[in-house]
Each structure stands twice: as structure tokens, then as C-alpha cells.
Amino acid sequence: MSTPYTLIGTPFSTFTRTIALGLHYKGLKFQQVTATPHSSSAQQHHPFGFIPTLVIHEVDGEKVEDILLRETHAIARFIDRVAPEPSLHISSGDGGAALEEKMWEMVSLIAFQGFPAVEHGVVKPRVQAIDDGHPSDAEVRENISEGVEKLRNYLKVIENLMGPEGFAYGSKPSWADFFLYPLLADLRMVTEWEDVASPRIRSWIGKMDELPAAQVTKPGTLSAGARP
Structure with missing residues (x-):
């Protein structure tokens, strides 16, 4: 069974691990494709060959043409939007x-x-x-x-x-x-x-x-x- 997301990036990458932590913590199903920075796979998914990239295959449960979301901060915001709970935000105080x-x-x-x-x-x-x-x-x-x-x-x-x-x-x-x-x-x-x-x-x-x-x-x- 296909997953709604594919994470592009080697587990060795600290930024890739940040996103993997968030996906696992929120219970989102994904597969991971190991890719080092500037490898052919990284270049294919990021204009500058960086990692991570999140490939989005579904939006609101519907299949879509793959969307490539790059940069860790942007991916974190997306994860929060599609899975607000459990929250990874804080409250004042x-x-x-x-x-x-x-x-x-x-x-x-x-x-x-x-x-x-x-x-x-x-x-x-x-x-x-x-x-x-x-x-x-x-x-x-x-x-x-x-x-x-x-x-x-x-x-x-x-x-x-x-x-x-x-x-x-x-x-x-x-x-x-x-x-x-x-x-x-x-x-x-x-x-x-x-x-x-x-x-x-x-x-x-x-x-x-x-x-x-x-x-x-x-x-x-x-x-x-x-x-x-």
C-alpha cells in the first residue's frame, strides 16, 4: 500500500531526522528514500540539491500529482497543518x-x-x-x-x-x-x-x-x- 508522503534524505542528515521525528511523532505514514546532499536523487527533488524534501502524493486523502515541498521549516509547517495533534507548539508560559x-x-x-x-x-x-x-x-x-x-x-x-x-x-x-x-x-x-x-x-x-x-x-x- 502506498503512503501519502515520501521523505527524501539520508537518516544521517540532522535536518532530515528532524522531519522524520515530526512525522513519526504525529503518526503520519511515510516512506523514506535515502539520498545524500547533491546526489542525483537530491538534485532531482531540490533545485540546489539539498535535503530534506517531502514528496506529497495525497492532499486531504485524494491522490494528486506529486508536490515537492523543500526546506525543513516549510515541511514542519505543512506537518502541523495536516496533523495539528499531537501538537509540537507551545503556549505562552x-x-x-x-x-x-x-x-x-x-x-x-x-x-x-x-x-x-x-x-x-x-x-x-x-x-x-x-x-x-x-x-x-x-x-x-x-x-x-x-x-x-x-x-x-x-x-x-x-x-x-x-x-x-x-x-x-x-x-x-x-x-x-x-x-x-x-x-x-x-x-x-x-x-x-x-x-x-x-x-x-x-x-x-x-x-x-x-x-x-x-x-x-x-x-x-x-x-x-x-x-x-
Whole structure:
């Protein structure tokens, strides 16, 4: 039986995992086609070869000519519209947030500041050194020391935006959690995690680990020992 949606993107991609988390959490049926950035499949579905893309085969239960929806923020908004419950939004006051829009503020800070801080600044150079067998640990630490410091400061900012316990904004997950989790699940696989992860960040990721959506989207990720 065909599914109404196809997710284009490798499970290794943090942004692709964000969308997979949302789809699973909301109980939407989909299939996933593994594609790395700039691969032929990615180029076929995105004008710049990026991932993820959500291919929409049905609208309101009716078959339609495939619609290609690109960019993680746009896909998240679509998912919310077709499956408003369980909600991945917050209410004013949740986790101390003054406005509902504070969640989207955090999402933007994660997508545009967190991704380069985590992946480019620390995780990718560390994993590359592990895979290549060089440079030495001491050399890697020196090479990424500036990135580690930037990441430490970045995580302090994010933590200050979080509520004091539970998920980012308290008792239930939101899109902010689903954008942050894939990044920090990657970070947890390198030694620098021990240097930058505060008790609040550690308790938060433990809470996220318990979600069935987090468990079912783990295969194929760095946290499962995979590579692109």
C-alpha cells in the first residue's frame, strides 16, 4: 500500500531526522528514500540539491500529482497543518516562555547558529580525524579549540532559553526539541560532549531519548555509528 508522503534524505542528515521525528511523532505514514546532499536523487527533488524534501502524493486523502515541498521549516509547517495533534507548539508560559513564538525563535537559533557550531565547528572535524586515523587527538583538540569554545557559549544561550526541566519548554516536546536533538545526538558521539554538555542539557537529551520517535529514527545516524 502506498503512503501519502515520501521523505527524501539520508537518516544521517540532522535536518532530515528532524522531519522524520515530526512525522513519526504525529503518526503520519511515510516512506523514506535515502539520498545524500547533491546526489542525483537530491538534485532531482531540490533545485540546489539539498535535503530534506517531502514528496506529497495525497492532499486531504485524494491522490494528486506529486508536490515537492523543500526546506525543513516549510515541511514542519505543512506537518502541523495536516496533523495539528499531537501538537509540537507551545503556549505562552510553557517553560517560562513569554510568547508562543519563542519556540520558533529557538528553532531559528538552532537551524542557523547551532548547525554550524555543532557540525562544522566540532563534530565533523573530530569524526573525520577518527575515520582517517590522523591528526592526533592533541592536534584535533588544538585545531577545534576555538570551535569548542564557540559551541560552549552557544549551548549556554540555548540552555538559558529552555525551561528548568523536562523538554525544552517543559512537559511535552516541541519543534525546538526536534531541531536540537539530532545535532546534540551527534555531538554526544565525540569526546567534546563531555566538555560542553551541562547537567540541564544531559537531562534534556535523556528525556528525548525516551521518545519512540527518537528511537525509531536512530538507525543510520552518527549516534548509531553510521557514516554518510
